[in-house]
Amino acid sequence: MPSKYRPQLFGWIDDLGKGCNYLSAADERLIYANENYCAFIRKTLGNQLLYLLLSLLSLLMLVAAIIFVTLLIISLMTPPPDNGMLALSIFMLFMSLITIYLIIPEFYQNLFAKRGEPIIFNRKTEKVYINESYFFNFKFWRNPLMFLLPAKRRIKEYNWADLHGIVVHNYSRNALTTTIMMVCKPGTHQTIDHIMLDPARSGIGSNLVWGWVNNFMVYFHLAKLNDGRYLTTQEDKFTRNYIKGQGWPQWMLEAFNARSLDELTQIKQKYGIKE
DSSP, rough: OOOOSSSOTTTTTEEEOOOOOOSSOOTTEEEEEEESSSOOOOOOOOHHHHHHHHHHHHHHHHHHHHHHHHHHHHHHSSOOOOOOOOOOHHHHHHHHHHHHHHHHHHHHHHOOOOOOOEEETTTTTTEEEEEEETTOOOOOOOOOEEEEEOOOTEEEEEEEOOOOEEEEEOOOOOEEEEEEEEOOOOOBBEEEEEEEEEEEEEEHHHHHHHHHHHHTTOOOOOOGGSSSSSSSGGHHHHHHHHHTTTOOOOHHHTTTOOOSHHHHHHHHHHTTTTO
């Protein structure tokens, strides 16, 4: 049975439900939680460095392959041309260019990911906040000019009601899965954006963070506030290490702890933020 969200993402496995969830664990990605909001990182430093190295090595090998194939094509075009080898070489060059186009975003997102790319869930206002690399998403076709802006970021506020979880397969040798939040038009299943929640896990592991977040948003007892890296009383330490100096707008920093939609509206009015 296919996902009800449109358009679907390649590798879809399952749609995830909302509400109380007994398949729940904070894991090392939960860094802080209090009565108002929780914060998850989406890339551990170890994974970030690993994938940065792998993508860099891949890019270097692809650049070398492109240079070699280009020189081969030039040599094959001298009379008498070897049409079979020439066609094969052109195909190899084309595939190398496509592959490098796909790997550059992976390289950029790991090189420019900041402090694990925290994502904030406020359960009092039911808002979700992200501040992440532009390349930290699942777009396939990109404007080539965006590759000239490797440090570009997107900073967004979403309604929790418009976010829906799915699991996709990354088709790696280790059978890893990724949990993605589909951003839909209000009241529909029409997808307008994607947010990576929990990348590259084995088995049901990728569902645990989704379960914990859902429990937190509905105040279910399995979501314990002190499950994270920092205790509830250590908010200053958390913000100093993960939030400050990372480009978050000041109004969002205050919105993290907003205790109602009225309070959030007052914060936005103070900073001239339009709904």
